[in-house]
Amino acid sequence: MTQELVALMNEAGNGHLPERMGIEFIEATAHRVVARMPVQGNTQPYGLLHGGASVVLAETIGSTAAAMHAGAGRIAVGIEISATHHRSATTGHVTGVATQLHGGRTIATYEIVITDDQDRRVCTSRLTCMLRDAS
Template sequence: MSTPSAPESLLAAFIAGDEAGMGALNRKLGVKILEASAERVVATMPVEGNTQPYGLLHGGASVALAESLGSLGSAIHAHPDRISVGVDINATHHRSATSGIVTGVATPLHLGRSMASYEVVITDEEDRRVCTCRITCALLPRDR
């Protein structure tokens, strides 16, 4: 895992699934962080347990996964002088997933001093695109 500018305790909490780092929602969704840097964040999430009434992966679960990845990448980029807060997210759902694991990969579109934006591509186990999200985070001074 490449994490030269991130606080080790934050990333350790994300990797371990610690509630303090991941948050209760990510634990409930079964999100597992595999790689984390400002340039790339990768995680998996099971479809089972994250479906809507028709048995399809819930779009909200996909968006929650994407927000977690973009927020983590932004937080790593912002560290140590700034904190990251989400200000915008959108999603396009391309196809359904009914079983297995989905993988989200966040890559930066813009890494600035006051804003960071990421594209998050979520794919199924056959590497088919399930969802594309874009998240923008404001990078605020830590002393606010």
């Protein structure tokens, strides 16, 4: 993976939800995608990282990995996501790492682990994407 690819992935989110959430890709392959997101601006009224923000990060990086696995002329569509929130985050960034659990022709599944700046697990998510031809 080249820095040019990461730059293109970050640009692809411009004008869309990943940009609004401040998601920044760090590395990406079909088997592993890493990105980070600021806590500030993605909190609930109590000042804690919003659980929905963690799910947005998880689906963004898992779907990206699935699309890379699907290959040219194909797309990945999320069909199921789950998330367990282990602890809160109030400052800094959280980092998500999506790791492929299954990569088939029609389905790809990823585990996404989100940690805080102290490398403590904030959330564990699992995403399954359907892979199909682009129409």
